[in-house]
Amino acid sequence: DAGITQSPRYKITETGRQVTLMCHQTWSHSYMFWYRQDLGHGLRLIYYSAAADITDKGEVPDGYVVSRSKTENFPLTLESATRSQTSVYFCASSAGVGSGELFFGEGSRLTVL
């Protein structure tokens, strides 16, 4: 099915473990984003990518790593998870800069114990 999908939808892990959240979109959108949603903060940008092999930091990049070897995939890795990274993570894509809206995945709820 066309769209943007995230996996896993729910994940519980322990402090210090590596976690990767996957994101796949079928529209061939050039832009992809990772946001985290925390109460009182809205959505904060972690990383974004304007095209394959081009990534850039957002507002809260520390502790996260991204890659984009293919246009359709944009995985987010927490190299050593911390409790402060407990959050809901949204992947999103957009066709380009301008009036194009942001299309969201369903979100991944990550709990770090």
Next chain:
Amino acid sequence: AQTVTQSQPEMSVQEAETVTLSCTYDTSESDYYLFWYKQPPSRQMILVIRQEAYKQQNATENRFSVNFQKAAKSFSLKISDSQLGDAAMYFCAYRSATFVFGPGTRLSVLP
């Protein structure tokens, strides 16, 4: 850096009434886009309405309309004839290269 402020963490409205959600933003750019997104309890983010900054005419989508005041950097959302299904978190967003979101307003609709 651009910032988006939503000064009303929570609001409520009676069913069939009208409610206005406030949003202000800060930018030095002249060309940009503004959006309102809705997030119901399902967590899915849904586009409600968008506005191009170069357009003076306020955008409208059925029961949803905006009051865009570019000089004041204000972008409020008006929901007319509120329905129970309108209950959700509403996020105002600004776009230039990336999207910047406000902290959200939780809207309750009372029967």
